[in-house]
Amino acid sequence: MNWQIFMSSTTNVGDVIGSITRSHVKVIAGGCEFSAEELAASTESLDPSGVGAVAICVPDGALTVTATLWAWHAEVDTVLLHAESSPSEAQSLAHRFGCSHLLTGNQESRRLRFSLTACEREIKARKSENQRITLLTSGTTGEAKPVTHNWEDLARSVSRRPELEHARWMSLYPLTRFAGFNTLLHAVWNRATLIVPRAVHPRAILQDIRETGATHASGTPTLWRNLLMAVPSGQDTLRSLRQITLGGEVVDQQILNALKFAAPEARLTHIYATTELGVCVAVSDGLAGFPASWLDNEEKRPQLQVRGDELWVKHLHGSGSGADADCDGWATAGDLVEVKDGRVYFKGRRGEILNIGGAKVLPAVIEERIGEVPGVVGARVKGLRNPISGAVVGAEVVGRSGTNEQTLRATILQHCRTCLPSYAVPRIITFVDSLPTSASGKILREANKTTNE
Amino acid sequence: MNMYDAITETIRTILTERNDPVPDLEPGTSIANSGLDSLDVAALVVRLEQRLGIDPFQDGALARFPRTLGELANLYEQHNQRG
Numbered sequence: 001m002n003w004q005i006f007m008s009s010t011t012n013v014g015d016v017i018g019s020i021t022r023s024h025v026k027v028i029a030g031g032c033e034f035s036a037e038e039l040a041a042s043t044e045s046l047d048p049s050g051v052g053a054v055a056i057c058v059p060d061g062a063l064t065v066t067a068t069l070w071a072w073h074a075e076v077d078t079v080l081l082h083a084e085s086s087p088s089e090a091q092s093l094a095h096r097f098g099c100s101h102l103l104t105g106n107q108e109s110r111r112l113r114f115s116l117t118a119c120e121r122e123i124k125a126r127k128s129e130n131q132r133i134t135l136l137t138s139g140t141t142g143e144a145k146p147v148t149h150n151w152e153d154l155a156r157s158v159s160r161r162p163e164l165e166h167a168r169w170m171s172l173y174p175l176t177r178f179a180g181f182n183t184l185l186h187a188v189w190n191r192a193t194l195i196v197p198r199a200v201h202p203r204a205i206l207q208d209i210r211e212t213g214a215t216h217a218s219g220t221p222t223l224w225r226n227l228l229m230a231v232p233s234g235q236d237t238l239r240s241l242r243q244i245t246l247g248g249e250v251v252d253q254q255i256l257n258a259l260k261f262a263a264p265e266a267r268l269t270h271i272y273a274t275t276e277l278g279v280c281v282a283v284s285d286g287l288a289g290f291p292a293s294w295l296d297n298e299e300k301r302p303q304l305q306v307r308g309d310e311l312w313v314k315h316l317h318g319s320g321s322g323a324d325a326d327c328d329g330w331a332t333a334g335d336l337v338e339v340k341d342g343r344v345y346f347k348g349r350r351g352e353i354l355n356i357g358g359a360k361v362l363p364a365v366i367e368e369r370i371g372e373v374p375g376v377v378g379a380r381v382k383g384l385r386n387p388i389s390g391a392v393v394g395a396e397v398v399g400r401s402g403t404n405e406q407t408l409r410a411t412i413l414q415h416c417r418t419c420l421p422s423y424a425v426p427r428i429i430t431f432v433d434s435l436p437t438s439a440s441g442k443i444l445r446e447a448n449k450t451t452n453e
Numbered sequence: 454m455n456m457y458d459a460i461t462e463t464i465r466t467i468l469t470e471r472n473d474p475v476p477d478l479e480p481g482t483s484i485a486n487s488g489l490d491s492l493d494v495a496a497l498v499v500r501l502e503q504r505l506g507i508d509p510f511q512d513g514a515l516a517r518f519p520r521t522l523g524e525l526a527n528l529y530e531q532h533n534q535r536g
Contacts, residue, residue: 386502387508392499394499
């Protein structure tokens with residue numbers, strides 16, 4: 001009955017491939033370079049007719065870009081699943097999010113292969129007016145939550161400038177995470193080059209930066225610290241970078257200074273963004289935190305406000321549908337801030353607060369102090385549980401190679417005792433070779449059971 | 454190693470790590486005079502648990518909190534013997 005309408009509303013295979021080809025994006029992944037034509041060719045066998053909504057689950061890299069472009073040009077709603085989902089997880093997530101099809105794929109050297117399978121549910125080929133894409137939160141605070149974005153809003157959020165066509169964008173986040181996906185969008189909409197590191201390992205990333213001459217790169221402070229540690233002494237591997245973006249964790253002055261030194265020609269931008277709220281704050285003046293004049297400023301987009309010790313954000317458009325906004329449209333992700341000397345500094349998340357014998361302290365505050373000590377490359381602070389004080393502060397420290405641990409430990413303790421309250425001074429310091437990170441490159445924090453609010 | 458030695462050695466480590474003077478440590482020395490503050494005592498318990506694998510405070514049913522190093526050592530000995 002509605003067959004005719006159904007058919008006519010369906011994009012055909014040729015349209016999709018043509019559109020991908022016209023995007024002119026290039027992808028360098030695993031050392032191989034792919035043109036837009038090659039990416040498009042790999043989707044020749046995919047027929048978009050009858051696809052209502054598609055869940056994509058492919059290994060990170062050229063496959064992610066191709067699959068996302070295909071779904072976008074086929075005008076179907078999309079759910080981008082994390083690459084590490086198992087086949088059965090992908091099936092059940094596709095089902096949970098109401099997808100008619102699951103798109104999987106694999107890469108054998110230069111060959112990209114896709115497979116589109118129908119889910120066991122009624123096919124609803126539905127063209128919503130606002131084509132949507134759903135990403136999953138990183139799930140550091142529990143089960144991964146879906147957050148849906150309109151393509152139109154996303155398109156508005158990406159800056160497009162003709163000179164960016166020559167940009168070579170590297171994402172140090174998986175492309176399925178909001179921050180990585182954002183990098184993908186910048187490369188695609190500027191017809192630029194997207195670089196996906198062959199492995200999420202500092203030495204592999206540095207090799208890719210060197211070989212590809214990456215100009216733009218985006219990662220967490222922890223990842224940048226690890227990269228700086230791995231740069232062989234006397235080499236200027238990061239010199240090709242013109243734009244360095246940091247996000248996902250508290251950005252302190254130490255890491256900004258270190259990056260300025262290692263990549264003098266790069267503009268440094270640190271952003272505060274969450275999957276739910278999108279990009280809220282972007283700062284490029286080389287200083288930690290952001291100007292307090294941005295608070296309660298009606299001109300600012302999005303609007304920002306400090307309530308108690310939390311940052312609240314208000315978007316004018318309905319973007320960030322995953323956030324629980326109050327009736328005036330204000331929402332918070334639970335990030336704690338401190339206003340000091342005309343600047344607003346991020347301190348960490350409410351869930352990270354340690355309760356040390358009744359006194360509350362945030363790990364990032366202590367980590368920043370430890371990081372000020374010469375010879376310290378990185379630190380992770382955690383609460384060591386015990387029945388006497390609830391928790392005491394423990395610190396795992398990565399020292400510069402060749403440092404005397406005993407001396408460094410004494411220096412750290414001495415420094416912390418001068419600038420931190422007694423309860424916040426680490427009571428146990430251990431030295432480690434590297435700090436454990438999540439897939440997005442954030443420091444892993446254990447679920448905090450000692451906090452009694 | 455007996456518990457008393459493990460305890461005094463760990464206290465010495467805590468104090469020397471941060472260049473604090475180490476007082477004379479005797480079985481009769483009160484914990485309050487051992488150079489440790491209350492959070493150091495908590496850290497001592499964590500370190501002993503990491504080192505010996507036992508934590509007598511975990512039970513939460515202590516009749517009386519030990520006051521001297523000797524009493525603290527006794528508590529660990531008793532807990533250790535009970536397994």
